[in-house]
Amino acid sequence: MRILLLIFFILGLLYPMGSTINYDEQYNQEEIREVNQAVKENPLKNIILETFVFQERNGKNIPVKRVEIGSRVVYINRVINSNSESRKGIVVKNPIPNGAKYIKGSAICDGGCIISYSTDGGATLSQNENNDEDYNYIEFFFKNIPAYKEYRMGFRAIITR
Numbered sequence: 554m555r556i557l558l559l560i561f562f563i564l565g566l567l568y569p570m571g572s573t574i575n576y577d578e579q580y581n582q583e584e585i586r587e588v589n590q591a592v593k594e595n596p597l598k599n600i601i602l603e604t605f606v607f608q609e610r611n612g613k614n615i616p617v618k619r620v621e622i623g624s625r626v627v628y629i630n631r632v633i634n635s636n637s638e639s640r641k642g643i644v645v646k647n648p649i650p651n652g653a654k655y656i657k658g659s660a661i662c663d664g665g666c667i668i669s670y671s672t673d674g675g676a677t678l679s680q681n682e683n684n685d686e687d688y689n690y691i692e693f694f695f696k697n698i699p700a701y702k703e704y705r706m707g708f709r710a711i712i713t714r
Contacts, residue, residue: 599636600643600698605629609709620712626653629707634698645693645706646675653710655688664704667694 607614609625620626630647634640645666649655660668660682669678671690678692693706 598640599634600640601631601633601635602645603631603633605631622712622714624712625656625709626712627707627709629705630693631703631705632695632698633703634700637700639697639699640695641697643695643698645695647691647693647706647708648674649689649691649708649710652712652714654713655691656709656711657682657684659709660691660706661708662693662704662706664695664698664702664706666704666706667696668692668706669694 605628606617607627607629608617608620609615609627614627617626628647628649630645632643632645660670662668667680669680669692670682670686670688671678671692672686672688673690675690675692682688691708695704698704
């Protein structure tokens with residue numbers, strides 16, 4: 554809802570000056586203040602997330618173009634704070650793709666993030682891996698990402714279909 558308000562608010566500002574429509578009458582001032590505050594507090598401002606997939610072959614990671622059933626792949630995320638201020642509470646949500654099975658114990662993260670696992674797409678999370686579970690979602694939580702800092706996190710999987 555806030556995103557829609559922000560879009561309408563911006564469109565209202567950009568509408569040609571000769572218009573007879575008064576966009577200010579469509580929103581109360583409290584809603585406008587909430588949208589402006591949400592924009593200011595956006596913890597993802599200047600956060601860049603990149604994802605790479607490699608296939609493990611002969612001890613090397615080769616960028617994925619095509620994989621076969623039974624292939625081992627490595628999923629790597631890179632999060633970069635390109636801002637001059639640190640960012641707090643950054644969560645990287647990483648569903649494990651259909652047809653891939655997470656390899657237990659393979660999730661890693663530099664930068665001291667907290668890794669959580671889920672069997673129900675992220676609805677419930679656990680920070681402890683259970684060997685009896687088939688995980689379909691991993692979440693990486695960073696308490697703080699300093700200014701201009703980059704962290705990598707990832708996991709391994711086997712292609713099952």
